[in-house]
Amino acid sequence: MYPHERSLVKRLADAPFALIGVNSDTDLDKLKKRMDEENITWRSFWNGPAGTGGPISTAWNVRAWPTIYVLDAKGVIRFKNVRGERLDKAVDELLAELSAAESSD
Amino acid sequence: MRHPARTALFALAALLAVAAVPASLVRAEDAEDSGDAAVQQPAEETAKALFERLEKAVNESRNAAIAAYKAAVEKEQKAAEAEGRAAVMPAYDMAAGMAAHIAEFQSAAARFAGTDDAVQFLTWLAMAARTDEAGKAALGTLLSEHLRSGAITRLVSMLPFVGRDLGPARVRSVLDSIIADNPHPDVQAQALITRSASRRSADPAAARADVERAAGLAEDAKIVARAKGILTELDHLQIGSVAPEIEGADLDGVAFKLSDYRGKVVVIDFWGDW
Numbered sequence: 001m002y003p004h005e006r007s008l009v010k011r012l013a014d015a016p017f018a019l020i021g022v023n024s025d026t027d028l029d030k031l032k033k034r035m036d037e038e039n040i041t042w043r044s045f046w047n048g049p050a051g052t053g054g055p056i057s058t059a060w061n062v063r064a065w066p067t068i069y070v071l072d073a074k075g076v077i078r079f080k081n082v083r084g085e086r087l088d089k090a091v092d093e094l095l096a097e098l099s100a101a102e103s104s105d
Numbered sequence: 106m107r108h109p110a111r112t113a114l115f116a117l118a119a120l121l122a123v124a125a126v127p128a129s130l131v132r133a134e135d136a137e138d139s140g141d142a143a144v145q146q147p148a149e150e151t152a153k154a155l156f157e158r159l160e161k162a163v164n165e166s167r168n169a170a171i172a173a174y175k176a177a178v179e180k181e182q183k184a185a186e187a188e189g190r191a192a193v194m195p196a197y198d199m200a201a202g203m204a205a206h207i208a209e210f211q212s213a214a215a216r217f218a219g220t221d222d223a224v225q226f227l228t229w230l231a232m233a234a235r236t237d238e239a240g241k242a243a244l245g246t247l248l249s250e251h252l253r254s255g256a257i258t259r260l261v262s263m264l265p266f267v268g269r270d271l272g273p274a275r276v277r278s279v280l281d282s283i284i285a286d287n288p289h290p291d292v293q294a295q296a297l298i299t300r301s302a303s304r305r306s307a308d309p310a311a312a313r314a315d316v317e318r319a320a321g322l323a324e325d326a327k328i329v330a331r332a333k334g335i336l337t338e339l340d341h342l343q344i345g346s347v348a349p350e351i352e353g354a355d356l357d358g359v360a361f362k363l364s365d366y367r368g369k370v371v372v373i374d375f376w377g378d379w
Contacts, residue, residue, distance in 0.1 A: 061334035
């Protein structure tokens with residue numbers, strides 16, 4: 001997953017786009033070392049000391065990791081659990097939609 | 106690209122974790138030794154302590170089996186590399202050494218037969234030996250003697266998997282009778298949640314009603330939270346729904362909100378480094 005996320009974040013560095021994580025690790029020191037190693041630069045909420053049983057994943061009924069949601073600029077859920085090329089396409093489609101909406105304003 | 110042997114090992118570890126099927130490469134003689142040790146335990150050992158001890162022994166066997174498998178894979182890889190041939194992955198015997206563990210859980214279930222204390226041992230057997238006679242017998246005992254027990258929450262949560270061989274109609278009738286007759290609210294609530302999942306596509310309105318009833322009924326905070334999470338998913342996490350707000354803190358403790366990113370296309374990634 002990491003290489004694909006890295007390339008998505010890099011490719012869209014100047015676009016109105018954000019990758020937001022919800023991280024369910026419990027050892028933050030260990031995690032931060034791993035993030036340095038893997039060059040994970042995107043921002044994450046922390047799901048708390050209960051790990052996968054933490055409040056955010058419980059509220060969102062997440063039962064499998066990773067779980068992916070793709071939201072448009074209005075905050076509407078448009079895709080769920082798309083990976084790889086399908087994730088790229090989903091994001092590109094929503095960015096195109098956003099730029100069309102802005103130019104018609 | 107991932108090394109095929111590593112992939113095989115990950116797949117194995119995942120299989121063990123998901124199915125919770127303990128495995129062991131411990132030879133039968135070694136396992137018998139630990140059986141003798143069990144007999145020497147003081148008679149007053151509680152069911153809970155006994156369960157924990159037996160479960161720990163299973164985990165140790167499983168870890169030893171995985172380590173032995175990993176070593177065999179590495180050895181084969183080195184040999185293959187030295188000989189300039191493709192590596193042949195060794196077979197993994199999941200059932201090896203399990204018989205002794207199963208016998209211990211059976212004897213514990215027999216010792217506490219007819220009481221709530223038997224349930225955890227029977228549930229373990231029904232899971233770990235699901236496709237064997239031992240597992241089927243344990244499931245049979247649970248369904249005939251323990252449907253009104255307060256200790257079957259875990260069984261109920263796994264019933265569609267554990268009871269796969271019974272067929273969906275029988276699983277459904279078991280859940281219906283627990284919901285109707287089990288006097289413990291948390292067990293009833295778990296049965297409602299399990300039944301809901303099985304009819305989500307066939308009857309979404311009834312599935313939602315089950316979860317709502319579970320949320321009102323449950324006393325255990327974890328079951329309440331689980332029911333509320335399902336309701337949130339059904340009501341607010343569908344394609345076309347506005348995503349619920351997330352308010353929290355990042356990994357450096359700095360507070361932020363999902364809605365801070367309104368105006369941008371956002372990918373939310375529930376992840377962990379494992």
